[in-house]
Amino acid sequence: MTTTQVRAACPHDCPDTCAILVTVENGIATEIKGDPDHPTTAGVLCTKVSRYAERTYSPDRLLYPLRRVGAKGEGKFERISWDEALDTIAARLKPLAEERPEAILPYSYCGTMGLLQGESMSSRFFNRVGASLLDRTICAMAGATGYKYTIGASIGTDMEQFQNAKLIVIWGGNPIASNLHFWMRVQEAKRRGARLIAIDPYRSLTAEKCHMHIALLPGTDAALALGMMHVLIAENLIDQDYVDQYTLGYAQLKERAAEWTPQRTAEVCGITVDEVLELARLYGQTAKAGEPAAIRVNYGVQRVRGGGMAVRNIACLPALVGAWRHAAGGIQLSTSGSFPANRAALQRPDLLKKLPRTINMTTIGDDLLRPASAAFGPKVEAVIVYNANPLAIAPDSSKVAAGFARDDLFTVVLEQFQTDSVDYADIVLPATTQLEHTDAHLAYGHLYMMANNPAIAPLGEAKPNTEIFRLLAQRMGFDDPCFVETDDELAAKAFRTDDVRAMHFDWEALRRKGWQKLNMPEAPFACGNFPTPSGKCEFFSASMEADGLDPLPAYIENYESAASTPDLAAKYPLAMISPPARNFLNSTFVNVQSLRATEGEPQLDIHPDDAATRGINHGEMVRIFNDRGSFVCKARVTEKARRGLVVGLSIWWKKLARDGKNANEVTSQRLTDMGRAPTFYDTLVQVEKAL
């Protein structure tokens, strides 16, 4: 018997990007555990990825190319050979590529976060074709844009510093579910005496464990941050020296914040004046005492109309109180901007002969149904889906399904499992999992470059995405040398060694060690040096003004709320949010039996008062609906949901739900104030007993 241990990295869309050790016995992966030496992983994997072997060896894996034999959506397929699959695809794509390449659309997101199996060979392929570009907005673009206007880039407090903070504000995040290794640091901080505050409309697993929980109305975070600024300024809790040296626009900010009295803030946010005061004072006084005050803002705040502005306002706070002076102070939204990934070398945008149109992945529902026009260009005639499950995860799902059901649309899906999206494919190509392919990773919660070595041979006839696009390029007759580069050759280009942060990057060394920290200062903005146009933290942003936005922190109401749309709220009085369930990763893992068993079935948390007025008892089936659609699930009557709020933890596979639907039946395709991103948590609904 031969036993080896292989160094791997978790591929999932999770800020923690864990370092993994895979035990392989006679070619079979028998154990998957966290690397005890990797500082943020610390030997711990979440429940989901501890089951990665169960997922990889699942009898449900797609192992052979398939051709659809039933109707679109029905999910009936027959096995075909790779040659036949590739020839069929090339035959459909070639004439389009010659005549109207923009009729071809890639649809991909972060099924894997790998730099190779994500966007490398695939982007080269679509760039060479001249296909429509995809605006990858579905997750983080609103917040990233608001943060960029203010701070300059997605750079923030190092996860490894948080245990030294004296106050930690967890703002619109549920790290116990979605950022476990950060939560481990928070626990350590708590043991050392730190206070924890959660700002979340829902009493999440995390909010439950904090000292203070502010359950504001969804989409009102921008107002809460303005109210905090008001109190900080009025009570002289700001760091005038930091403000003078390293920020821009304080005088205007002061005027703006003056409008946000604690009374007005409390009213808009649906909380008490005391809560506003206590939050601002705890934050300001911690910083004033020379202690580190840290904010972990997460993407939960930015899935509403004013999501970009909300993150921007929150990102102003650390500069106002000088929290950046400490390595353990400041704020983290994402650390991805610290990584000098060499996307140009991997993706080769120079292969584009001219700049094609861009289609926003958030509005895929409408865009698949759009006819050709001068403004839009050709209708979409072929979609190649990889690393994504649009049928389950995109908003306004009935439109998405109608789009993918089009008989004249040619759909190819590269997948590991028969997801809701696979059911609509004409051709299905089996993809390898992280145990079967090579990859290089950055992270968005820590600062380590990561390597993933293949632990086992590909199962069945599955192939890595890179290899599939190499083969497709060959079939299309693309003879550019970049289409024969191997995965190791790609990985060797993953990071830019001309950037001081990654100058020590060497793929051979990285793949042996598994991980390597970037060269980054401990406290990135202790002395200013913000990567903004002014080099300062921009309370006033000329770039925002140029982009037609309010240049100062502002509050933008939800598209749908009792305050902004009272008529709609009369019909649909409950605000619905659908944040991640702990045992799933977006829609990944929903088909893993043991994890689905833990989640039970799709549920909706509803406040006892809201349940009582509708005659709904705990455990009964309910129907959630609005003008866009409806879905059914089981009611969980609980005070975790504040009055007026319902919470459906997500993202369920539609076909595994009783009525074949999920929460995205009722979400809308409307976009955020900036970043062209989705507004999943800006949704009014009504709930009734299901018959």
Ligand SMILES: Nc1nc2c(c(=O)[nH]1)N[C@H]1C(S)=C(S)[C@@H](COP(=O)(O)OP(=O)(O)OC[C@H]3O[C@@H](n4cnc5c(=O)[nH]c(N)nc54)[C@H](O)[C@@H]3O)O[C@H]1N2
């Ligand atoms: N287990 C697990 N982990 C995951 C994921 C998963 O699906 N499952 N998904 C991954 C991905 S892709 C992402 S983007 C991250 C997402 O993880 P987070 O960034 O943590 O964001 P969300 O999960 O969308 O929401 C987190 C919290 O925000 C709250 N929230 C909703 N609306 C508002 C609001 O208007 N204001 C405030 N203050 N809070 C609000 C929700 O109630 C929820 O408790 O997690 C990643 N990690």
Ligand SMILES: Nc1nc2c(c(=O)[nH]1)N[C@H]1C(S)=C(S)[C@@H](COP(=O)(O)OP(=O)(O)OC[C@H]3O[C@@H](n4cnc5c(=O)[nH]c(N)nc54)[C@H](O)[C@@H]3O)O[C@H]1N2
């Ligand atoms: N209602 C509601 N909707 C949401 C959200 C929400 O909070 N509420 N969250 C949104 C957010 S934050 C995000 S990031 C998106 C996530 O949306 P997606 O990125 O589409 O995420 P998943 O649903 O996990 O689908 C990823 C798919 O990629 C596949 N995959 C994994 N690795 C590979 C590989 O190497 N090759 C190939 N070919 N396939 C692979 C997996 O099997 C999986 O089916 O969903 C969004 N949708």
Ligand code: SF4
């Ligand atoms: S999903 Fe997140 S917490 Fe779980 S193993 Fe992967 S990186 Fe770590």
Ligand SMILES: [Mo]
């Ligand atoms: Mo996401």
